[in-house]
Amino acid sequence: MAVAQASRAAPEWERQNLLYAAITLAGGALAFLAFVVWSRLPTQPWYYLPLIALGSVSLDVLVGPLLRRPGARLASCAIILLVTVLHLPAAAPQLRVRQTNLDLVAADVGKNAGPGDLVIVTHWFFGITFHRYYSGHAPWMTIPPLEDTRIHRYDLLKRLMEHPEAVHSRVLEAISRTLMAGGRVFLVGGLPALSKGETPVPPPPAPAAGFGWDVHAYTDRWERLRCHRQDPLSITRKRRSTNYAAGNSRGCHSGSRATRRRAPCLAATPSSSSRACSFCPRACMPPAAPTVRRAQPGTWP
Structure with a gap:
């Protein structure tokens, strides 16, 4: 809803980008999950990396209108920094773990x-x-x-x-x-x-x-x-x-x-x-x- 309201004042080309990102995210996610169900193959977490990459790019376009204000940009940077710091204690030991022998x-x-x-x-x-x-x-x-x-x-x-x-x-x-x-x-x-x-x-x-x-x-x-x-x-x-x-x-x-x-x-x-x-x-x-x-x-x- 917030994205829709912010996009009303946006130029035509930006509204088209938002529509394209929304359709791509919804259609890509449904198609990917449908393929996983149809194939009946046992999956691993890394199989979903393409879906995560698609979601990241699409969401970056969708939330763009919300980040025009300086305060919103600072808040988003603070959130990203906080998430990174909170994950460091759990992620750092894993970087030293051998993935294979x-x-x-x-x-x-x-x-x-x-x-x-x-x-x-x-x-x-x-x-x-x-x-x-x-x-x-x-x-x-x-x-x-x-x-x-x-x-x-x-x-x-x-x-x-x-x-x-x-x-x-x-x-x-x-x-x-x-x-x-x-x-x-x-x-x-x-x-x-x-x-x-x-x-x-x-x-x-x-x-x-x-x-x-x-x-x-x-x-x-x-x-x-x-x-x-x-x-x-x-x-x-x-x-x-x-x-x-x-x-x-x-x-x-x-x-x-x-x-x-x-x-x-x-x-x-x-x-x-x-x-x-x-x-x-x-x-x-x-x-x-x-x-x-x-x-x-x-x-x-």
């Missing part, structure tokens, strides 16, 4: 993994950051295996969801070839824990009842298949599989240090008593040297 992980894997080894990266979206920082000689793959990890290739994920049986076979074949050739398997990330007595089952082709096109449901089911193979795998000598915990800053506690936890069984027997190093990305420190887990000859979990 995959650069450290990629450097360490690059030093330790050779051409005959294999690197498994999970979750699949960790592969995008790993692709950026990794310069080692060992081949690597994500779960599910994606041919292109430069950007988020949801089209490749959709294709794998339509043929989910290929994911398990490709990953296990790559691990089997590496171990049988005397190489090592490096696991970057983490795998979901299996409950006692749980038998992993491959997901059905999408869209299936209870799954639909939910990529997280399919990814979780694929990652649970790591202990599904029970047939013997001939390994002439003891081979090792090293696990690195990787991720972003969400879910970590500020000031935490490197911790140790039971490593998931990928290429080692579930009865193995050794541990793998896991470090929190909030701990701004180099990772500790990972402890090696050794696979028992002639067995596969």
Whole structure:
């Protein structure tokens, strides 16, 4: 209402700008939210940055007539300064928080993994950051295996969801070839824990009842298949599989240090008593040297 009253005395070109900004803000917001609902994709806070940018520019035009008086301008500056000062205590510590530790992980894997080894990266979206920082000689793959990890290739994920049986076979074949050739398997990330007595089952082709096109449901089911193979795998000598915990800053506690936890069984027997190093990305420190887990000859979990 105040904007409408202030715009009555404005020239024609300014009234047109105000009308354009109002229509753009309302139409853009409705179109963006309608697309989010229609796509049924799980969203993250940063997905709404385009909407915030559109709202900022539109509101700047809309409130322009209210800021012609010097007193209004001083009041708006004071409000902006007050909001900035109030947010500094909460924002300043976050500026020192690592957003990822995959650069450290990629450097360490690059030093330790050779051409005959294999690197498994999970979750699949960790592969995008790993692709950026990794310069080692060992081949690597994500779960599910994606041919292109430069950007988020949801089209490749959709294709794998339509043929989910290929994911398990490709990953296990790559691990089997590496171990049988005397190489090592490096696991970057983490795998979901299996409950006692749980038998992993491959997901059905999408869209299936209870799954639909939910990529997280399919990814979780694929990652649970790591202990599904029970047939013997001939390994002439003891081979090792090293696990690195990787991720972003969400879910970590500020000031935490490197911790140790039971490593998931990928290429080692579930009865193995050794541990793998896991470090929190909030701990701004180099990772500790990972402890090696050794696979028992002639067995596969």
